[in-house]
Amino acid sequence: MSARPDSAPVRIARYTEADLFVFCTAALAAAGADAETAEAAGRAMLHGSRLGVDSHGVRLLDHYVTVIAGGRVKGHPEMRFVRRLGAVATLDADDGHGARAAYYAMDHAMAAAEQFGIGAVAIRNSSHFGPAGAYALAAAERGFVGLAFCNSDSFVRLHAGAERFHGTNPIAAAAPVDGGRPWLFDMATSAIPYNRVLLYGSLGRALPPETASDVEGVDTRDASLVEMLAPLGGAFGFKGAGLAGLVELLSAVLSGARLSFDIPPMGGPDYATARNVGAFVLALQPSAFLEPEAFQAGLARYLAVLRGSRPASGGEVMAPGDREWREAERRARSGIPIDPATALAFDRIADRFSIPRPRPLAG
Amino acid sequence: MSARPDSAPVRIARYTEADLFVFCTAALAAAGADAETAEAAGRAMLHGSRLGVDSHGVRLLDHYVTVIAGGRVKGHPEMRFVRRLGAVATLDADDGHGARAAYYAMDHAMAAAEQFGIGAVAIRNSSHFGPAGAYALAAAERGFVGLAFCNSDSFVRLHAGAERFHGTNPIAAAAPVDGGRPWLFDMATSAIPYNRVLLYGSLGRALPPETASDVEGVDTRDASLVEMLAPLGGAFGFKGAGLAGLVELLSAVLSGARLSFDIPPMGGPDYATARNVGAFVLALQPSAFLEPEAFQAGLARYLAVLRGSRPASGGEVMAPGDREWREAERRARSGIPIDPATALAFDRIADRFSIPRPRPLAG
Numbered sequence: 001m002s003a004r005p006d007s008a009p010v011r012i013a014r015y016t017e018a019d020l021f022v023f024c025t026a027a028l029a030a031a032g033a034d035a036e037t038a039e040a041a042g043r044a045m046l047h048g049s050r051l052g053v054d055s056h057g058v059r060l061l062d063h064y065v066t067v068i069a070g071g072r073v074k075g076h077p078e079m080r081f082v083r084r085l086g087a088v089a090t091l092d093a094d095d096g097h098g099a100r101a102a103y104y105a106m107d108h109a110m111a112a113a114e115q116f117g118i119g120a121v122a123i124r125n126s127s128h129f130g131p132a133g134a135y136a137l138a139a140a141e142r143g144f145v146g147l148a149f150c151n152s153d154s155f156v157r158l159h160a161g162a163e164r165f166h167g168t169n170p171i172a173a174a175a176p177v178d179g180g181r182p183w184l185f186d187m188a189t190s191a192i193p194y195n196r197v198l199l200y201g202s203l204g205r206a207l208p209p210e211t212a213s214d215v216e217g218v219d220t221r222d223a224s225l226v227e228m229l230a231p232l233g234g235a236f237g238f239k240g241a242g243l244a245g246l247v248e249l250l251s252a253v254l255s256g257a258r259l260s261f262d263i264p265p266m267g268g269p270d271y272a273t274a275r276n277v278g279a280f281v282l283a284l285q286p287s288a289f290l291e292p293e294a295f296q297a298g299l300a301r302y303l304a305v306l307r308g309s310r311p312a313s314g315g316e317v318m319a320p321g322d323r324e325w326r327e328a329e330r331r332a333r334s335g336i337p338i339d340p341a342t343a344l345a346f347d348r349i350a351d352r353f354s355i356p357r358p359r360p361l362a363g
Numbered sequence: 364m365s366a367r368p369d370s371a372p373v374r375i376a377r378y379t380e381a382d383l384f385v386f387c388t389a390a391l392a393a394a395g396a397d398a399e400t401a402e403a404a405g406r407a408m409l410h411g412s413r414l415g416v417d418s419h420g421v422r423l424l425d426h427y428v429t430v431i432a433g434g435r436v437k438g439h440p441e442m443r444f445v446r447r448l449g450a451v452a453t454l455d456a457d458d459g460h461g462a463r464a465a466y467y468a469m470d471h472a473m474a475a476a477e478q479f480g481i482g483a484v485a486i487r488n489s490s491h492f493g494p495a496g497a498y499a500l501a502a503a504e505r506g507f508v509g510l511a512f513c514n515s516d517s518f519v520r521l522h523a524g525a526e527r528f529h530g531t532n533p534i535a536a537a538a539p540v541d542g543g544r545p546w547l548f549d550m551a552t553s554a555i556p557y558n559r560v561l562l563y564g565s566l567g568r569a570l571p572p573e574t575a576s577d578v579e580g581v582d583t584r585d586a587s588l589v590e591m592l593a594p595l596g597g598a599f600g601f602k603g604a605g606l607a608g609l610v611e612l613l614s615a616v617l618s619g620a621r622l623s624f625d626i627p628p629m630g631g632p633d634y635a636t637a638r639n640v641g642a643f644v645l646a647l648q649p650s651a652f653l654e655p656e657a658f659q660a661g662l663a664r665y666l667a668v669l670r671g672s673r674p675a676s677g678g679e680v681m682a683p684g685d686r687e688w689r690e691a692e693r694r695a696r697s698g699i700p701i702d703p704a705t706a707l708a709f710d711r712i713a714d715r716f717s718i719p720r721p722r723p724l725a726g
Contacts, residue, residue: 085651086479116449160678208598217675235571253661288448312580315523
């Protein structure tokens with residue numbers, strides 16, 4: 001979810017997706033990334049920026065430059081499958097960029113799904129991979145149902161817990177829709193995204209109930225007191241915590257990666273040491289289960305009935321991804337807005353590596 | 364979650380698991396079920412009753428007798444795989460009992476996971492399968508990570524929606540733990556179970572916030588006004604709705620089963636017509652991804668740190684399944700409590716089929 005900086009009073013410059021991609025890949029290459037890494041990280045960031053998920057968009061470029069230049073993330077990793085059986089494998093990402101690992105793993109999962117109907121890859125020795133939805137979408141764009149998970153440094157308490165335990169451990173899924181945009185679902189297993197906490201704080205608004213907790217694990221609606229996020233589910237927070245646990249099990253236990261609570265903070269101060277983040281991707285070939293026409297007819301009917309479902313007063317019923325695809329159309333027309341802090345980071349990066357800064361759109 | 368009838372003032376009789384299983388299978392056979400169906404449905408119900416999930420325990424026997432005798436569920440189905448590729452298949456359950464279909468499908472998924480590292484089966488023309496956790500657990504008991512999903516007749520609104528759309532569409536997962544009970548997670552994608560709404564109503568207590576809605580889709584804390592359940596997530600209910608959608612996609616779209624909103628009500632009045640409920644099961648072989656010792660070491664550490672995590676004041680931190688396994692130990696010692704309505708149904712069923720009624724434990 002984006003903080004929608006374009007509604008702030010300051011002037012927000014907009015850029016084309018192509019220009020941002022060129023700048024991101026040039027910056028990553030200058031920081032020490034090989035071509036595959038730069039391309040994968042750029043593609044993942046632009047997924048976020050294109051769809052309006054700005055927290056996982058090109059805002060991350062500054063971080064990625066820092067961790068590649070700092071040595072935490074290897075610019076030239078040698079990723080390899082360390083274990084394979086039939087339709088599954090474990091990828092050792094060699095401390096490379098998480099986006100490169102996840103796209104590579106999903107390619108392997110899709111090849112397996114082509115042959116066996118399903119394929120899955122667990123990933124270890126990886127790093128922050130940005131928007132989980134990017135990898136699920138990569139599968140849907142090639143006709144598969146895709147799933148993607150990852151763990152991350154602890155920030156979410158357990159149900160009835162009073163310390164950070166799981167990462168925000170996202171679950172993403174996507175499915176191909178004939179003649180339309182993919183069904184695209186991407187959620188953190190926390191009750192609220194942290195950037196939303198920051199947004200509510202800066203606006204002076206109370207947080208939604210049961211979404212974040214103070215240092216004692218007691219839920220608070222005061223953003224300034226937030227020390228950890230609550231698991232999804234409120235009074236039934238065991239659900240969010242259990243989903244985070246499922247993600248942890250697939251991404252870290254099954255892959256041999258670090259558990260969330262053993263991963264050093266994404267935000268440093270150490271940007272030189274690898275973190276061994278885990279991830280898990282899965283692809284299903286619909287035609288292995290059902291005639292393709294029947295699958296598409298069922299999905300089309302599901303989406304049509306969903307979008308025609310009666311809305312609550314003042315609300316709008318949408319399928320997962322509808323909001324994001326709508327935003328993507330807006331941004332394709334009028335450009336991708338870049339918040340002031342990210343714009344300043346662009347200036348610094350362009351200076352540091354003597355590469356051309358992208359030019360904002362006129363108007 | 365059980366309504367814990369044993370805390371009510373009325374006298375609650377207790378029974379052994381073995382006696383309940385004998386009675387359930389005898390009743391199902393008398394109603395027209397073949398041996399496999401009776402055994403599978405009995406096993407699934409006892410999963411619920413053993414673990415304290417009484418809403419999905421032997422309370423369901425009366426319903427299952429009704430639907431088998433009524434013809435909605437075939438007592439002698441001819442289940443067959445209608446599509447297979449590598450590690451996946453689609454099972455046509457021939458309008459048989461959902462428990463038989465799900466155990467059968469999970470057996471197939473485990474055989475595939477043995478060979479390919481992963482296996483999945485989509486199920487159509489099935490029926491109510493009871494506790495989703497039973498099928499995930501069946502995989503964990505044999506050393507696999509198991510997942511089970513199903514759809515069901517509509518009862519949960521969409522995010523910002525004002526009518527019933529998804530079923531409670533559960534997600535269950537289980538993993539084998541060396542020297543301990545499996546990690547066992549089983550949740551509905553609704554914000555609250557309906558039987559909990561009924562319990563709060565009968566106790567005159569206000570529902571937890573943002574869990575259930577009135578006829579206009581507006582959240583209410585008055586159980587008597589509840590017309591539909593809210594999706595998990597409160598202000599972020601798109602998460603619960605999206606998870607329900609993922610379950611729908613795997614269980615119904617991929618299998619060719621009916622979508623939730625097309626499934627006639629579980630509760631009749633028509634008990635003669637098949638409903639074509641869908642489900643989906645998946646098994647992963649941990650050793651295909653990682654050395655078994657490393658997998659178990661990671662899982663053990665995850666669980667140890669989780670159980671030692673700092674609790675909030677007055678709370679207790681538990682892993683998924685811990686509460687249920689603890690209850691199972693209690694029930695193994697002192698018997699399985701049967702609520703008065705279910706006890707009366709036992710009387711009726713025993714009379715109807717002239718089979719011996721189970722005898723309560725003394726004391």
